[in-house]
Amino acid sequence: MDKVIANLINEDIQHFWHPCAQMKDYETLKPVVVTGASESYIHLHDGSKIIDGISSWWCKSLGHNHPRLKAALKQQIDKFEHVMLAHTTNETIVNLSAKLAQLMPALNKVFYASDGANAVEIAIKMSLHAHKLHGNNHRKHFLALSNSYHGETLGALSVSDLGIYREAYQELLFNSNFITPIPYVSGTHDPLWNNCETQWQQVEAMLTPFKDSAAAIVIEPILQGAGGMKIYSQDFLRRLRTWTQQHGIHLIADEIMTGFGRSGKMLACEHANIQPDFLCLGKGLTSGWLPMSAMLTSDKIYDLFYDDYERGKSFLHSHTFAGNALAASVALETLAIMDDENICQKATTLGELLHKAMLEVAEKTNRLTNVRSIGAMAAADLINDDPTRRLGFEVYQQAMQLGALVRPIGNTLYWLPPLTMDLATLEELQKITTNAIMAVNF
Numbered sequence: 001m002d003k004v005i006a007n008l009i010n011e012d013i014q015h016f017w018h019p020c021a022q023m024k025d026y027e028t029l030k031p032v033v034v035t036g037a038s039e040s041y042i043h044l045h046d047g048s049k050i051i052d053g054i055s056s057w058w059c060k061s062l063g064h065n066h067p068r069l070k071a072a073l074k075q076q077i078d079k080f081e082h083v084m085l086a087h088t089t090n091e092t093i094v095n096l097s098a099k100l101a102q103l104m105p106a107l108n109k110v111f112y113a114s115d116g117a118n119a120v121e122i123a124i125k126m127s128l129h130a131h132k133l134h135g136n137n138h139r140k141h142f143l144a145l146s147n148s149y150h151g152e153t154l155g156a157l158s159v160s161d162l163g164i165y166r167e168a169y170q171e172l173l174f175n176s177n178f179i180t181p182i183p184y185v186s187g188t189h190d191p192l193w194n195n196c197e198t199q200w201q202q203v204e205a206m207l208t209p210f211k212d213s214a215a216a217i218v219i220e221p222i223l224q225g226a227g228g229m230k231i232y233s234q235d236f237l238r239r240l241r242t243w244t245q246q247h248g249i250h251l252i253a254d255e256i257m258t259g260f261g262r263s264g265k266m267l268a269c270e271h272a273n274i275q276p277d278f279l280c281l282g283k284g285l286t287s288g289w290l291p292m293s294a295m296l297t298s299d300k301i302y303d304l305f306y307d308d309y310e311r312g313k314s315f316l317h318s319h320t321f322a323g324n325a326l327a328a329s330v331a332l333e334t335l336a337i338m339d340d341e342n343i344c345q346k347a348t349t350l351g352e353l354l355h356k357a358m359l360e361v362a363e364k365t366n367r368l369t370n371v372r373s374i375g376a377m378a379a380a381d382l383i384n385d386d387p388t389r390r391l392g393f394e395v396y397q398q399a400m401q402l403g404a405l406v407r408p409i410g411n412t413l414y415w416l417p418p419l420t421m422d423l424a425t426l427e428e429l430q431k432i433t434t435n436a437i438m439a440v441n442f
């Protein structure tokens with residue numbers, strides 16, 4: 001390794017605390033040095049390139065360095081980069097808001113933030129506040145799905161059910177209840193996809209005690225990401241929506257990972273033909289170019305807050321960079337590309353290939369089980385006979401060396417590539433994944 005690069009890596013370890021990491025792992029697995037990125041590839045300092053098999057934490061839905069997104073950003077930079085949005089407006093944010101308001105007819109009002117977790121925080125706060133304004137002070141309890149993940153801030157963690165992320169902060173979290181059992185499926189052909197009557201009866205019994213105290217149920221519609229890429233029945237989502245409506249409870253749909261075509265639909269809620277009260281978007285909103293998230297809600301909720309200032313009903317929540325003009329310009333162009341290039345259809349077609357390819361990897365390696373897929377996401381679990389081993393981490397290291405960034409969640413191996421990935425790259429990704437698994441000594 002050349003000296004400059006060795007120094008850079010050394011400096012990195014000195015000062016940079018990487019996200020979601022045990023930094024001691026960096027002793028054995030050094031960070032790779034990125035010098036560029038294009039389409040489905042990340043370019044490294046030595047001239048090699050690796051496939052971005054998980055769209056850089058699920059956000060690069062249109063791949064890297066999309067020329068139209070770059071042009072939109074440059075155009076906005078030439079106008080202005082950021083002006084606070086309290087009592088100012090501009091063409092970009094107005095156009096983006098109008099476009100987002102078309103995603104679901106019932107959700108007409110858009111509130112912006114920066115990261116996904118903040119959009120979840122906003123929905124939680126707004127739900128509680130709306131119930132209070134409605135005179136329902138008793139509605140202050142939040143429910144979420146077992147195995148859920150909604151981000152790392154305290155409110156979002158409070159409705160997340162993954163021990164490794166939340167346990168250390170237990171004292172800081174508010175109490176939520178987690179719904180179980182979730183009728184998981186292997187894909188849309190699974191009989192449970194369209195009928196989960198048996199599981200629903202148990203879920204309904206579990207929900208009933210909360211019918212008068214719940215403010216909202218928070219869900220990742222159809223696909224739970226960080227919980228291990230688990231897909232659940234659209235019938236379950238539909239029934240859950242009906243139940244919340246029957247009891248005056250809000251439904252908060254966190255589409256931060258599933259939104260913008262990942263599940264083969266623009267929004268995963270469309271699989272169950274439902275509309276939530278609050279919709280959280282992030283990641284793919286700017287195709288992973290800039291941090292922007294959004295929370296959409298209805299006129300009905302908005303009107304509860306709308307009154308003379310003295311009446312104290314305002315939603316006084318803000319983030320400095322909410323609605324940032326650069327991010328908004330890219331988001332607007334992302335939506336245009338999604339339309340022009342029929343990206344949802346591309347995701348479905350790509351997904352069929354991913355599923356087939358993952359089945360082939362499972363067959364060839366004999367080390368994968370529970371192959372599942374929806375839209376452009378395919379996953380399987382590594383068969384692990386030794387719970388003390390971090391098999392996923394071992395496969396990750398091998399794959400990096402072979403030329404693909406596939407970062408398993410525990411022992412769940414998955415592909416969640418840019419929706420625009422071409423067939424040749426997918427074949428390469430399949431080959432590398434197979435060889436990475438084979439290279440690990442099971």
Ligand SMILES: Cc1ncc(COP(=O)(O)O)c(C=O)c1O
Pocket residue numbers: 115116117118120149150151152220225226254255256257258282283
């Ligand atoms: C479903 C879901 N919600 C929320 C988040 C948090 O988003 P962010 O990391 O942008 O805060 C994530 C991130 O992976 C997510 O998958």
